[in-house]
Amino acid sequence: MSVDYVLFGGLALVTILSALGMLFSRNAVYSALYLIFNFSTIAVLYLMLSAPFIALAQITVYAGAIMVLFLFVIMLLGAEQRGQAVRTWWMQPLALGLAGILIFEAIYLIFTHRTSFPPLRQAVGDLGNPLQIGEQLFSNYLLAFEAVALLLLVAVIGAIFLSRGRKLR
Amino acid sequence: MDWASLAEWTLKSFALIFALLGGFAYLTLFERKLIARFQVRIGPNRAGPFGLLQPVADGIKLIFKEELIPAQADKIIFILAPIITVVPALVIMAVVPFGPPIQLFGRTISLQIIDLNVGVLYIMAIASVSVYGIVLAGWSSNNKYATLGGIRSSAQMISYELALGLAFTGPVLLTSSLSLAEIVEAQRHIWFVLYQPVGAFIFWISTLAEVNRAPFDMPEAEQELTAGYHTEYSGMKFALFFMAEYIKMIAVSAIAVTLFFGGYRGPFVDQVPLLGPIYFLLKVVGFLFLMVWVRATLPRIRYDRLMAFGWKVLFSLALGNAMLTALGVLLADMFQNSLWLWSIPVTTIAFFLLVAYLMRGSIAGGNR
Numbered sequence: 001m002s003v004d005y006v007l008f009g010g011l012a013l014v015t016i017l018s019a020l021g022m023l024f025s026r027n028a029v030y031s032a033l034y035l036i037f038n039f040s041t042i043a044v045l046y047l048m049l050s051a052p053f054i055a056l057a058q059i060t061v062y063a064g065a066i067m068v069l070f071l072f073v074i075m076l077l078g079a080e081q082r083g084q085a086v087r088t089w090w091m092q093p094l095a096l097g098l099a100g101i102l103i104f105e106a107i108y109l110i111f112t113h114r115t116s117f118p119p120l121r122q123a124v125g126d127l128g129n130p131l132q133i134g135e136q137l138f139s140n141y142l143l144a145f146e147a148v149a150l151l152l153l154v155a156v157i158g159a160i161f162l163s164r165g166r167k168l169r
Numbered sequence: 170m171d172w173a174s175l176a177e178w179t180l181k182s183f184a185l186i187f188a189l190l191g192g193f194a195y196l197t198l199f200e201r202k203l204i205a206r207f208q209v210r211i212g213p214n215r216a217g218p219f220g221l222l223q224p225v226a227d228g229i230k231l232i233f234k235e236e237l238i239p240a241q242a243d244k245i246i247f248i249l250a251p252i253i254t255v256v257p258a259l260v261i262m263a264v265v266p267f268g269p270p271i272q273l274f275g276r277t278i279s280l281q282i283i284d285l286n287v288g289v290l291y292i293m294a295i296a297s298v299s300v301y302g303i304v305l306a307g308w309s310s311n312n313k314y315a316t317l318g319g320i321r322s323s324a325q326m327i328s329y330e331l332a333l334g335l336a337f338t339g340p341v342l343l344t345s346s347l348s349l350a351e352i353v354e355a356q357r358h359i360w361f362v363l364y365q366p367v368g369a370f371i372f373w374i375s376t377l378a379e380v381n382r383a384p385f386d387m388p389e390a391e392q393e394l395t396a397g398y399h400t401e402y403s404g405m406k407f408a409l410f411f412m413a414e415y416i417k418m419i420a421v422s423a424i425a426v427t428l429f430f431g432g433y434r435g436p437f438v439d440q441v442p443l444l445g446p447i448y449f450l451l452k453v454v455g456f457l458f459l460m461v462w463v464r465a466t467l468p469r470i471r472y473d474r475l476m477a478f479g480w481k482v483l484f485s486l487a488l489g490n491a492m493l494t495a496l497g498v499l500l501a502d503m504f505q506n507s508l509w510l511w512s513i514p515v516t517t518i519a520f521f522l523l524v525a526y527l528m529r530g531s532i533a534g535g536n537r
Contacts (some may be wrong), residue, residue, distance in 0.1 A: 053287050056290040056291055059297070063294075063298060064294065069302075071308075072304075139438075153228065
């Protein structure tokens with residue numbers, strides 16, 4: 001178990017540092033790269049929770065597909081350098097306030113419910129098995145699954161419509 | 170985890186990496202020799218007997234070449250990009266089984282680095298990450314040709330990845346497992362290419378595009394882009410891109426063999442396990458020969474036609490193939506009769522002909 005703690009500590013450090021790097025780097029391409037790094041470390045965290053399916057889906061979808069499109073947009077628009085950012089005065093205080101609430105709640109939960117959390121393996125169950133995930137998706141979570149499918153379909157139609165909007169008229 | 174299995178893993182990983190590096194070196198010679206033969210030339214024959222030392226000579230030449238980093242390049246990413254390209258190519262083979270388990274020193278050793286229960290997804294994940302090296306190489310060179318080349322070939326890779334992912338679903342549906350060892354085991358009696366002729370065809374074409382080989386070798390469209398994303402690279406950094414391309418060729422051939430052509434399965438493998446890796450190697454070499462043959466035969470496709478082909482033809486074919494395969498598996502399951510699986514090749518080939526007929530004018534015409 002102690003090996004797990006050491007691994008988790010290192011990973012958590014990398015996760016936080018890459019998130020900070022994403023926030024503070026001046027070049028948008030570097031920000032995107034830090035974000036990819038961050039997504040990958042989160043995938044490793046899923047692996048540590050013995051959920052390889054979710055870990056690899058995280059890499060394929062987030063670190064792979066979505067971030068490539070981000071990089072494309074940044075490179076094609078030449079938006080690497082941070083220009084005059086449009087800022088409104090309430091943005092920073094609001095963000096700090098919300099982050100403060102989140103941290104407070106997390107710390108409160110950890111220190112009050114520490115003993116009542118279920119052990120790791122028990123809480124995660126059989127998430128490692130893709131067969132189980134499929135069965136769960138098509139039985140217990142069928143409604144949510146279909147709702148997401150519908151949403152994606154609408155998004156696809158919307159993308160097609162927007163990209164050829166001028167030709168239709 | 171005991172020390173013996175740790176040592177086993179380490180040794181297997183080293184063996185795989187050295188096999189891939191050696192395979193890369195001799196694949197370049199194999200390709201040059203074959204292309205020479207296709208063009209009625211002799212090919213490299215000076216270094217060593219039959220030119221067998223040619224890869225060594227090439228390696229020495231590349232090591233001693235001057236390395237340039239353009240003054241306006243983004244240095245960190247410029248140096249990182251070749252590494253980011255090579256690593257996915259090296260690790261993607263980790264889930265591919267090379268042979269049945271063998272007995273050695275009283276231990277059962279499986280000839281596979283690790284049998285993930287999500288092996289197919291692992292391949293997809295690594296393939297989707299391998300785009301980054303090329304994008305970043307193009308961007309960090311700070312050169313219009315390189316940037317355009319990088320964006321082009323990565324757009325191509327992303328587009329063909331969809332068809333590739335859908336082609337994976339065929340064997341997965343037939344096996345009802347994502348583990349490559351189980352997929353090979355399910356092909357004990359019959360290769361999946363017979364159930365999945367269209368799937369294997371889609372897989373083959375999209376892997377050619379995925380590894381940027383002819384006729385989809387957009388990054389090397391010299392007349393348009395000089396050398397694409399690796400225009401500014403020289404010396405060992407260029408060699409790394411070169412290496413990644415050839416290792417990816419080996420990797421996708423091995424994956425194609427595993428998914429559709431029975432993997433290491435062949436006659437007498439159960440009696441003599443060591444025949445497994447030999448069959449595997451022979452099948453992979455067959456695929457590599459096919460790749461070189463395609464390169465020697467077909468001209469390069471124009472970029473807009475390549476994208477139109479990927480999205481309009483290959484993607485729709487792959488969607489239909491996945492659906493019809495699922496239907497066949499469902500029918501076989503419902504009637505408890507595996508003869509229904511033979512409906513898959515019939516329906517998918519009919520669908521293939523239909524799509525080919527409907528699309529007959531739209532690619533060559535180039536109307537987008």
